[in-house]
Amino acid sequence: MIFNRTSFNMKAKKMGAGVLCALLLCGCGVDSAKSSKNIEMKSTSFFAMDTVMDIQIAGDEELLNEAQQMVADLESKLSVTSENSEIGKINKDKIGRLSPESATIFKGAMEICESTEGALDISIYPVLKEWGFTTGEYHVPDEETIEKLLSQVGYDMVRWQDGADDTVDVVLLDDMEIDLGSVVKGYTGTALSDFFKENGVDSALINLGGNVQCIGTKQDGTPWKIAVKSPFPNSDSGIIGVLEAEDIAVVTSGGYERYFEEDNQIYWHILDPKTGSPAKNGLVSVTIVGKDGLMCDGLSTALFVKGRDDAIDYWKSHKGFDVILVTEDGEVTITEGIKDSFSLSPEYANSTLTVITR
Amino acid sequence: MKKNDLILIGGLLIIAFTILVGQRLWQKNNTTSGAEVVVVIDGKEYERLPLNQDASKEIQLSDGQLNILQIKDGEAFISEANCPDKICEKHHPISYNGQSIVCLPHKLVVSIDGGKEMEVDTIAQ
Numbered sequence: 078m079i080f081n082r083t084s085f086n087m088k089a090k091k092m093g094a095g096v097l098c099a100l101l102l103c104g105c106g107v108d109s110a111k112s113s114k115n116i117e118m119k120s121t122s123f124f125a126m127d128t129v130m131d132i133q134i135a136g137d138e139e140l141l142n143e144a145q146q147m148v149a150d151l152e153s154k155l156s157v158t159s160e161n162s163e164i165g166k167i168n169k170d171k172i173g174r175l176s177p178e179s180a181t182i183f184k185g186a187m188e189i190c191e192s193t194e195g196a197l198d199i200s201i202y203p204v205l206k207e208w209g210f211t212t213g214e215y216h217v218p219d220e221e222t223i224e225k226l227l228s229q230v231g232y233d234m235v236r237w238q239d240g241a242d243d244t245v246d247v248v249l250l251d252d253m254e255i256d257l258g259s260v261v262k263g264y265t266g267t268a269l270s271d272f273f274k275e276n277g278v279d280s281a282l283i284n285l286g287g288n289v290q291c292i293g294t295k296q297d298g299t300p301w302k303i304a305v306k307s308p309f310p311n312s313d314s315g316i317i318g319v320l321e322a323e324d325i326a327v328v329t330s331g332g333y334e335r336y337f338e339e340d341n342q343i344y345w346h347i348l349d350p351k352t353g354s355p356a357k358n359g360l361v362s363v364t365i366v367g368k369d370g371l372m373c374d375g376l377s378t379a380l381f382v383k384g385r386d387d388a389i390d391y392w393k394s395h396k397g398f399d400v401i402l403v404t405e406d407g408e409v410t411i412t413e414g415i416k417d418s419f420s421l422s423p424e425y426a427n428s429t430l431t432v433i434t435r
Numbered sequence: 436m437k438k439n440d441l442i443l444i445g446g447l448l449i450i451a452f453t454i455l456v457g458q459r460l461w462q463k464n465n466t467t468s469g470a471e472v473v474v475v476i477d478g479k480e481y482e483r484l485p486l487n488q489d490a491s492k493e494i495q496l497s498d499g500q501l502n503i504l505q506i507k508d509g510e511a512f513i514s515e516a517n518c519p520d521k522i523c524e525k526h527h528p529i530s531y532n533g534q535s536i537v538c539l540p541h542k543l544v545v546s547i548d549g550g551k552e553m554e555v556d557t558i559a560q
Contacts, residue, residue: 122544123478129537129544131557213519213540287560295556306560315527319555329559335520364559 115296118280121145126152126262128286132269135296136278144269148285151265154179157202157256158211167247168202168254179257180245182371183237186260189375190232193391197379198232198350200249202256210346215337217344223353229253230350263328263374266290270326270370287334289327290370300418303327307425308362308403314424317362317403321418326370329401330377331362349382358384361405366415367398376400385410389433470530470550472511474504477542486511486530486550500541511545513538533557 120133121141125148132144154176156162160169167173175183189197202211204226209215218226229252236248249255262285270290273281281292282301291301300321307317308331320327332345332355349356363381365373376398380388385402392400392412399414408429411419416432470486474494484490484506491514492504502523503515510528513536523538523545531553535546 122475124542127539129535129539215519282557284557284559287558289557289559301557302555304555304558306558310525312527316555316558320559327559331560333525334560335522337520 116280118296123148125149126156126265126286128262130286131284132281134273134278134281134292136273136276136281140273140276140278144272147269147272148265151178151261151268155182155257155261157254157258164255164257167249171249171251171253173247174240175245175247177243180239180243182257182260182264183245183247185264185371186257186375187232187235187237189260189372189379192395193376193379193383195232195350196382196387197259197375198230199255199257199259200230200232200235200253201348201350201353202254203252204230204348204350204353205256205346206254208344208346208348209337210335215339215344217339226252227353230353259378260371260375262286262288263326263370263372265370266326266328266374267368267370287329288370288374289322290325291322291327292324294323304422305329305362305364305401306331306333307422308333309407312424314422316422317409317425318401318419318421320364320366320401320415322366325366325368326373327364327366328370328373328377329362329364330381331403333361347378347381356382356384358382358387359404360385360388360402362401362403363388364401365398366400369397373398392433393435470509471548472504472506473546473548475544475546481543483548486547494543496541500543502538502541502543504545511547512536513545516541 116135118133118135119138119141122131123145130148132141134140154163157164159165163175163179186199190199205211207218207222207226229250234250235255237245240246266283266285266288267290269283270292273292279293280296283290289303294300300323303320303322304316305318305320306329307315330347332347336343336345345355347356348354360381363377365377367373380391380400383391385404388400388402399412401419402410409421410431410433413432413434421428421430472484472486474481486506486509490506494502494504501517502513505512505514510530512528513523516523516538518538518540520540523536526536529536529547530550532547532550533553535544537544
């Protein structure tokens with residue numbers, strides 16, 4: 078290449094102009110590029126199913142209204158506290174029919190009851206009521222009362238059969254009551270996610286009272302960052318770790334969600350269906366990560382009841398999900414599927430983190 | 436290249452930088468200052484308070500519901516409530532956008548608006 082004064086001069090001028098243009102543009106250029114490429118996120122927040130629901134989607138606001146209606150419909154069918162819901166009627170009359178969607182949820186819950194050998198039990202409701210966890214009027218029941226109530230607790234004593242048109246007929250013993258609350262929010266998260274996807278939404282974050290379900294990634298293409306709440310009350314950040322997630326459900330169960338203290342003892346709402354008392358098997362928080370929100374929801378409770386070792390055994394013999402277990406002494410155990418996407422928060426950086434493989 | 440060209444380029448560069456820095460500062464000030472604590476009761480906004488001013492606020496409704504909201508050192512928390520479960524009292528103080536304290540029995544939500552961005556998008560709990 079022949080070097081001469083003119084070409085240098087030209088180059089310097091072109092370069093200068095180029096740099097100038099770049100500098101002038103970069104201030105606003107980035108922002109405008111983002112907004113032209115991305116759809117605006119719309120969000121809503123409302124009370125339903127005894128909790129707060131936060132939904133944000135890259136999509137039309139009308140979809141959020143429809144989603145809220147879907148939640149209200151499910152609640153009216155399944156609410157255990159309403160006498161007129163399908164569940165309420167079954168609990169009152171000890172016999173009744175579940176409509177197709179309720180039947181799907183019922184069967185999904187029963188499958189988890191069976192596969193966890195009753196660590197999840199949809200018929201524990203009368204015991205939960207006795208402890209006051211459904212009303213907030215807490216008290217520790219005496220052993221006799223618990224024994225008596227437990228005699229009619231057992232998912233395997235719930236009689237049911239498929240009815241016409243995808244319905245299910247359910248028959249209960251005289252003192253039995255069932256509640257699908259342990260899987261309903263998880264089911265709803267996945268149902269909303271499916272609904273949004275069918276309507277062209279490719280980025281969304283759904284948080285139903287702490288049960289998270291996400292669609293795709295964030296609009297900038299990076300995964301959703303889903304924090305897992307620290308189960309320890311003295312935590313500064315309130316977060317034990319962060320999971321980077323795409324198109325998946327993340328459901329956490331912990332004793333901190335609902336509890337009371339009596340005589341320096343903490344009693345939480347996750348009951349062991351075998352004892353009728355709060356499940357204290359060394360775990361303080363269980364998170365399930367998987368595609369099926371109903372399964373994640375049910376398993377988060379069931380594996381909490383099982384304790385760390387049995388939870389790991391269950392994971393090893395079942396597919397379709399990963400787990401994050403936190404024990405009362407602060408150790409964190411995760412399964413291999415999320416070993417690259419989960420990290421402890423800075424506050425817990427020095428905690429023991431164990432990865433379990435199959 | 437003439438001396439004047441260099442002066443022109445230099446001058447324009449300075450202007451460009453000034454605009455850039457000014458814009459960034461403006462953006463920064465508009466996202467981090469003016470953080471507010473928003474109180475919503477049963478879906479309706481009840482009150483907004485600045486997060487950078489310490490305060491103690493009794494939120495009393497006609498049916499006897501009471502929650503006391505405290506703002507201290509840039510964090511908001513519920514110090515007292517007459518709800519049955521008192522879960523709101525035990526919640527960590529909040530200071531980031533997207534964080535919230537919920538008192539379910541009173542259908543009350545305290546959240547942060549216009550504050551610092553949290554490093555996470557949501558919390559599974």
